Amino acid sequence: MMSLEKFMPAWVKRIGFVTALLLFVAGIVFWGGFNWALEATNREEFCISCHEMKENVFKEYQNTIHYTNRTGVRATCPDCHVPKEWGPKMIRKIQASNEVWHKLLGSVDTPEKFNAKRHELAQHEWDRMKASDSRECRNCHRYDYMDFTEQGNRAAKQHPIAFEQGKTCIDCHKGIAHQLPQIDQHIGKQNEGALEISHGEKPAEKAPAEEKK
Amino acid sequence: MRFIHALVLAGAALLSWAGSASAQEVVESLRGGNSITATSRTDSIFRPEKDQELIPRNFQKQPPLIPHSIKGYNITQNFNKCMDCHSRDRAEETGATKVAKSHYLDREDKKLTNISPRRYFCLQCHVPQFDAKPLVENTYKPAAKKGE
Numbered sequence A: 001m002m003s004l005e006k007f008m009p010a011w012v013k014r015i016g017f018v019t020a021l022l023l024f025v026a027g028i029v030f031w032g033g034f035n036w037a038l039e040a041t042n043r044e045e046f047c048i049s050c051h052e053m054k055e056n057v058f059k060e061y062q063n064t065i066h067y068t069n070r071t072g073v074r075a076t077c078p079d080c081h082v083p084k085e086w087g088p089k090m091i092r093k094i095q096a097s098n099e100v101w102h103k104l105l106g107s108v109d110t111p112e113k114f115n116a117k118r119h120e121l122a123q124h125e126w127d128r129m130k131a132s133d134s135r136e137c138r139n140c141h142r143y144d145y146m147d148f149t150e151q152g153n154r155a156a157k158q159h160p161i162a163f164e165q166g167k168t169c170i171d172c173h174k175g176i177a178h179q180l181p182q183i184d185q186h187i188g189k190q191n192e193g194a195l196e197i198s199h200g201e202k203p204a205e206k207a208p209a210e211e212k213k
Numbered sequence B: 001m002r003f004i005h006a007l008v009l010a011g012a013a014l015l016s017w018a019g020s021a022s023a024q025e026v027v028e029s030l031r032g033g034n035s036i037t038a039t040s041r042t043d044s045i046f047r048p049e050k051d052q053e054l055i056p057r058n059f060q061k062q063p064p065l066i067p068h069s070i071k072g073y074n075i076t077q078n079f080n081k082c083m084d085c086h087s088r089d090r091a092e093e094t095g096a097t098k099v100a101k102s103h104y105l106d107r108e109d110k111k112l113t114n115i116s117p118r119r120y121f122c123l124q125c126h127v128p129q130f131d132a133k134p135l136v137e138n139t140y141k142p143a144a145k146k147g148e
Helices: A002-007 A010-015 A017-040 A051-061 A077-081 A086-095 A097-105 A111-131 A153-164 A203-212 B002-024 B088-094
Strands: none
Touching: A010 A017, A051 A111, A086 A097
16 A cells, blocks of 8 residues: 555545545546436437427428438437537537527427427528538538439439539528428418528628618 | 019029129228238339439420429428429529429419419429339320421
């Protein structure tokens, strides 16, 4: 025991070896517990434990290719909505505390309320995807490994053009996993004045439109 | 009298035999002989055709057929996926066929800036193609075009 004390740093001697060991174990437990809690809230079952998610977006998603497809490879809620990298993941998780707050407020607790807010909620996701260059899409869909010859005629034609223009996945692929909000396509009065959908037009093209306001 | 009884009996026997014979014929529904709980056959499902070149019309003014898969393309109250590519504004960028001029007229023949709401449901006239082969030969020939 005497020989071991020689190698101990001063602060370990001060608080005692056993205390230091306990702190070490506590660190493992807390860090492990933190990660466990983080992962527990990163599962589909957790997401749809709220009826807001289960009754609205989850139902719509069940009709899409990311839920059911020929090979059975799935993308669950967090695969698209929570970044995989640690830093962005933490930021997103902290932002999500706002969602817990609105769950308590009951901001979207009926389908009617949800649909009334759909354009706002969708716009948040589109903005997030656009800002991160569709990082979560690209966790699986890597442009560098795309074989255009395996794609349909239309996809094979459009993808290289879009990538050359520096477009990102979400620019064109909106509403692929959930229903779109009201979009003004200038067809009749139904959606007049609603959100206009962008297809990743260059900011230069957007500028004149803003001047008109 | 006895003869008539025998005749009626014979007739009844004949009828019941015919009845039982027809009852043995199993009427097959579209899902085949499968019970409701069983998984239906998947090998005979018609699949959408792959993207192809424009399909020539079979007669004048035929609504053009959709030469591509439309899986996951929804036409809802909120959004018309077809018009995301085929509208006049978008067609140039997407390389899609522009919607015909006739679709821009309302019922008073007034020209609109986009398709008329009465043309909103594209699939009422334009249909995608599946690999379902015709059950009988089609001998249809279109009327000759003007001047032919």
